[in-house]
Amino acid sequence: MDQFGGNAAALAANLRTLCEGHGSIAAVCRKINVNRQQFNKYLSGAHVPSASNLRMIANYFGLSVPILFSDPDEFRTLVDGNFFHAMSTARQLPEFSRFVSNMIVENNSLDSDILGVYDRYQFSSIYKGFVLRSAFCIYRNKEFLQHYYVERFPSFDDPKKTEYVFKYYGFCFPVADRIFTADFEGIQRNELTFGVYAQVKRNSKNFMFGIASGIAANMFRSPYSTKVALHYRGPGLLKREHLNNLTVMDRNDPSIPREALQYLGDGSDMIQMG
Structure with a gap:
């Protein structure tokens, strides 16, 4: 996890923010197929998930992995403003998929x-x-x-x-x-x-x-x-x-x-x- 500076504390705070609006912790763990005890360690900042678990968590919440490690205050501003939910909803529209089919962003300077x-x-x-x-x-x-x-x-x-x-x-x-x-x-x-x-x-x-x-x-x-x-x-x-x-x-x-x-x-x- 060197690419994120090992920032387990930021990840933990952001996961807690996300879970606030997704029902019980147990329900979240079942849906992403992660052990509850292990997930509690993520929430406390004791452990950073493996790369595969990070991808599963990010995919479940409709986010990218790097955004999960954002500054917690910035991250909560996004969640409070409903930005993530709005973008997730837009991506599911067939009209949107057709619109961006030829406009996917490549990695560039x-x-x-x-x-x-x-x-x-x-x-x-x-x-x-x-x-x-x-x-x-x-x-x-x-x-x-x-x-x-x-x-x-x-x-x-x-x-x-x-x-x-x-x-x-x-x-x-x-x-x-x-x-x-x-x-x-x-x-x-x-x-x-x-x-x-x-x-x-x-x-x-x-x-x-x-x-x-x-x-x-x-x-x-x-x-x-x-x-x-x-x-x-x-x-x-x-x-x-x-x-x-x-x-x-x-x-x-x-x-x-x-x-x-x-x-x-x-x-x-x-x-x-x-």
Whole structure:
């Protein structure tokens, strides 16, 4: 288990988190055909499973083996946000299988360049003229590159309170030096969004600039197309510290990177319908 640094404590915490939503420990052991006494050692951090048992456990929960060894706080954020369940459900759809049949991600150098956490900037379709900062993450799950991002909108009446939260789950497809994304919103369950991005590296600051389009099933959120700037913050999955920075800001806010603001412009070219 050297490839994971022997991090039995992280694995144990993440297994306990997973088991919380899957009934009794005994039921989990029966379904993955692992001895209960041995599984208890995994849960306590006393032992790390063999490679074959790790694969069985990961397959049962619909995850990749490396994700089982993620930082426990990051991992719980994913579980609490229902990200794993949403992706597992999407993979089972025959329409999805046909869509990605020719787009399976191969091991290549592009992964190391794009995996990780980003601040995501775009002009808000709800707060006209203001810039929305959301949290965006790209990670590998088996043969797929997946992503998720979270938006938070403050209340009009009390900016200190959160009025709306939207969570998007999706897949990334690297094609011809571009990153194509397709995702769906998991709380309102009524919106599909699509994007295409290109990497730009300036002064050791990593950015991806692109276009995103969204189509909702009701008129509460009108269809839109807008510029999006992604600013790389670091490797790994989303942490609570990233989520704490989500908000809507005046375009003159100094915390918005200059490169992102230059790309976004003044928002006048944002296309909305309805």
